[in-house]
Amino acid sequence: MDAQASHDFALHVRRYLYVFYALIFGTLITVGASYIKFGNREVNIAVALFIAISKASLVACYFMHLISERKMIYGILTFTAVFFLGLMFLTVWSFGDYPQHTVTH
Amino acid sequence: MDIPYTIEPRPDTGLYNAKVGIWLFLASEVMLFGALFSSYILLRVGAPEGLWPHGWLNVPVGTANTLVLITSSITTVMAWASLKMNQFSRFKFFHACTLCLALTFVCIKSYEYHDKFTHYEITLKNGRLADGHIVKARTTPKRVVLEGRFVADRKDLYDLHSAKAQVKHDEIEIDRADIAKMENYGPRHNTYLAIYFTLTGLHALHVIGGALVIGFLWGPGSRLWRTDPERFTNRIEISGLFWHFVDLVWIFLFPVLYLL
Amino acid sequence: MEKLLGLPVLASEHGRQVDNLIIYIHWLMIVLFVGWLAYFGYTLLRFRRSRNPRADYYGVRNHSSSYIEAAVALVEGVLLVAVAVPYWARAVDRFPSESESTVIQVVAQQFAWNVRYPGKDGKFGRQDMHWVTGDNTFGVDPNDPAGKDDVQTLNDIHVPLVKNADGNYRPVIIYISSKDVVHSFKIIALRVTQDAIPGLRIPTWFRPTCEGRFQINCAQLCGNGHFSMSQGFLVVESPEAYNKWLASKTGAATSFE
Amino acid sequence: MKHDKEAGFWTKYIFSTDHKMIGIQYGMTAFCFLLFGFCLMLVMRWQIAHSGQPVPVIGPLLEALLGNVAAKGVISPDLYNSFGAMHGTIMVFLAIVPLAFGAFGNYLVPLQIGAPDMAFPRVNMASYQFYFLGGIVMFVSFFIPGGAAQAGWTSYPPLAVAVPTDGQTFWLVGMVLLITSSLLGAVNFIATVIQLRAPGMNWMRLPFFVWAQFVTAFLLLLAFPPLEAAGIMQLMDKVAHTSFFLPTGLAVGGQLAQVSGGGSPLLWQHLFWFLAHPEVYVLILPAMGIVAEIIANNTRKPIWGYKSLVYSVLTIGFLSFIVWAHHMYLTGMGTKIATFFQTTTMIISIPSVIILTCMFISLWGGSIRFNPPMLFVMAFLPMFGIGGLTGLPLGFSYSDIHLHDTYYVIAHFHYIVAPGTIFAMFAGLYYWFPKFTGRMMNDFWGKVHFWTSFLFMNLIFQPMFAQGMAGMLRRMADGGANYSTAKTPGAIGGLSPNIIGLHTYILWAAVALLIAQIPFLINLFWSIKHGPKVSSDNPWEATTLEWQTPTPPPHGNFLEPVKVYRGPYEYSVPGAVRDYSPQNEPPGRGSGPKTLESGLEHAQGGVR
């Protein structure tokens, strides 16, 4: 492998380290945030999930190189994402929409 | 005719076969854990008021484990980069770290499991509840000794975040005669623990599986480097992708199960 | 058309629309099927090898078929918007007021139907799942007065056939649940089907239009006795007979066997 | 070929990584399960028609094998439920899917796209072995104490958890194995189609069969994992006594269940149907693919509307993920959610209409050869039509009130899977048999097989519509006798004697259907050894690539690298000498200019 290429990789490596620090930081603030009382729990959930999603996307984009992946992969993952959301939301939704007067316990 | 594009990417897709394969596999994994996450949401939303546990898991330990997994992720990607930069020994070093970290993760996890299995909730005949870790040494066939506390209402056991939950734990002795029901914090104890054990158990299996693969590629499998470095690097990339995914799942598991 | 499809006898008001919808769709199906079949038979004869040795590369050049497809879509759309959705909405989201109706609770079990009436005070006793025991099927709070006069029967539902002030037959509202596995409360002649799902108490309602003794079916596999879960009957009778029957039951409530 | 000579018996037949051998293994196993599933059903049909009477002939055998669930050769309700559940499971997961996807797909997809093999041959082998293992587990479960799963192929909890035998546990383990197998297979198929298409084989030149398999693979890949998750959870409920699907206050058999409660039975139903609806399209799409191939070949003209076929199958694939709750209309659904699922259900029926329409119109102007494969395909069209059309009244929640869980549903889907998919499988076997073996199957006996099967299939399933309309319910161990007017005099809504009476006819039609398979079996096995040898590698004069290989294809399939010049169905090209122009035949050479592919575009009209 020629010098140029390995030089690029040195750059890559530096980027990986930054991501690493970001992830550590993210973890710590998630824990921190969970001890703050935002009034109602929903806010805590929102915050925690937001951080989790950003961490996840860091891992996906840089460690898994999704940031520079091929169209084909994007296609596959988009469909997966759509169906996953479909599964989750439709199911949750239908648990919220029973006939009138239905008693759930 | 041999199978094309096992190593070099196919021009129009720009991918080699295994790359497509692993991403498809990961797609199915997304649906697998996705379904379990959806179930988690439904169980949690469906739980009666005040009967969904909060703060039942040890946050410091969980945090430590999260950091362990994240670190293993960076070492993995480093290992791959070293191969790209043609530095085999560095690769060996980094993946050695990965393997140790994986082991650490599993150990910590099993410690946490053990902690739950030795934690008991006892319903007394008079309706009161005792809750705490069992003290094996001093528990006899006649009496049970717990490192814990008595409570009147079940709800008091559920939200350990709230201020009043910060209670001191002392040794309590209970005569087996007045025990109505005694159950440890195993999967069957409630739906929270059920989904906790299922999700983390499945995740742990993935960790172990990934570690085995990486272990193989690190040990005997690495001979391939001499004969066919290109292919070997690809294999490391593939196994790496899987490992990152496992890490990624944990990134969601941790807040969802430990913090919220 | 009912005859042709062999739809069974009908004894409820909304059942008419159920049957109509079934009939409309079957018209669509028959038209499509016969139409296509005719075309199909014709082509098979006309273009068989012996009669047409050389095939035509292009075949049909117009897109009249697109119109057929569009038509199918259109009919389905109309049925959906004009019939299926509104009637379903009426069935599950516009219940008659309970004061104007006969309100009953049914809890299915392997392999029978527990029935519960509110009793004289017209109020069901407070219920909660944590009261449920082997013999307290409905999970009624034992120390709630409203529960004391509740009437409980097994496999035996009676409802009166009377006209309300508004001139319609008095509706029947049944809250359906199950204490063990999933069953399904189905009365064919009344066109009523509602799964009995443990952990949910789901209401369904209908207006009987004639007296009679109706078979209650269990339509969901519920174990090795599923096929024989057929002792349940719903009797639609005159108010007098109904009141007499109810009176004969009163007081049986306190013991939950 | 060189490779084959090296390979010994084990590597060649048992642990083969050659997609063709794996395809054949799949086929053999699946056919056996198909027959087995049918035999289960025959026993059930006897019990339905003559409940309580010992099964003739095999009654004693059953008692010997299964013990007192079949005491005196009489089918007990428990055994009936086991057989019902296993018939469904076996037919869907162990017979049709492995046959349509595992066997035909494995053998043909690489050939049709001009690839030497699957992308991951070893994964392919593993996929078969997982399938085989899963099959074993399912099969063994019949013989454990208490017998196989009894909660229907849908395995609804709490019943599935409450049934006191281990059959359900075996079922769950078996399912996890089968799911793993399908996932490996799906990954392999998709990767193969994406990566290994021969030069020139661009997406719009893929045979429709490959498209169908491609979409099928995606359905398996993304729809199965949720069921796997659900299966794991039910396994936990069964062995670890968790309460994922068990609500609070459950009182099975008199006393309170010793579980924490807090779960939801409907959760399972959602996760199950999220798989099971796409699954039903997994059962039909490959069949449609086979149908398209055979129609094009035997009408000697291009499939009409190739593009719209492709878009329709993609649409079906996409929509099939968001219609699942039409199986749950009567579990208590509000208007909003019901409207959503009714709408999607209606929308998804349109692409099917389009597909069938294209098939029908393809016949116009053709020069139709009526050989056994074509006959089965010609039967497929109206049979699928009936099955599909009867899906519509089920698709509206309001009419489903009357039809839900009646024999109308049974008839609906059997018209699609039995005279539909099974016929397509037969057609495919007759059609590709020369490629598999290098010999032809007997025409005459093929036709006998067709006409008899066609007749008896309809005699079996047609009456079920009437029974369903009259309100006869599924899964009745006595065929609904308990609900007959005879049993409940004076009650309104009982089943009339002539509705019950239909059982006898169905029984004998089913027996006759089994007998009708004998000519097929003999024909099949006889032809393998003694059938007339094919004169050329391309006996049907087809255009697709699988016919451009030696017969049977050697390891590695093609002798020299393939290049593709035209669309899949270039039959009767104007100006060409022969009435078929193989995909890999360079332009000019008597096959007409390659630009004629655009003629295809024109033929199916740019509009769609």
Ligand code: HEA
């Ligand atoms: C391969 C299998 C398969 C296929 C393709 C389908 C296709 C369809 N199915 Fe079916 N279905 C099943 C297998 C299948 N189904 C199974 C196994 C069950 C039962 C599960 C269980 O409970 O055990 C079931 C149950 C089932 C239900 C639940 C019923 C109930 O339990 O109450 C519903 C409800 O919406 C439904 C709807 C549909 C619809 C709208 C289609 C549509 O996709 C159909 C579209 C097709 C057409 C509209 C035909 C178009 C053809 C023409 C227009 C040409 C006509 C020309 C001639 C006939 C010559 N199906």
Ligand code: HEA
């Ligand atoms: C793909 C799916 C599939 C297929 C093909 C079939 C095929 C058949 N099914 Fe079944 N069936 C189901 C899926 C299927 N079924 C499901 C999911 C259920 C619901 C289960 C439940 O309630 O949970 C069901 C339920 C079901 C019932 C209702 C039971 C009940 O509710 O109590 C009935 C009743 O008659 C029935 C009958 C039949 C018949 C007569 C066939 C016939 O068409 C069979 C035809 C088979 C052949 C003609 C054999 C061909 C094989 C060969 C020729 C062998 C070749 C061998 C070698 C080469 C080695 N099936």
Ligand code: CUA
């Ligand atoms: Cu109760 Cu079936």
Ligand SMILES: [Cu+2]
């Ligand atoms: Cu469906």
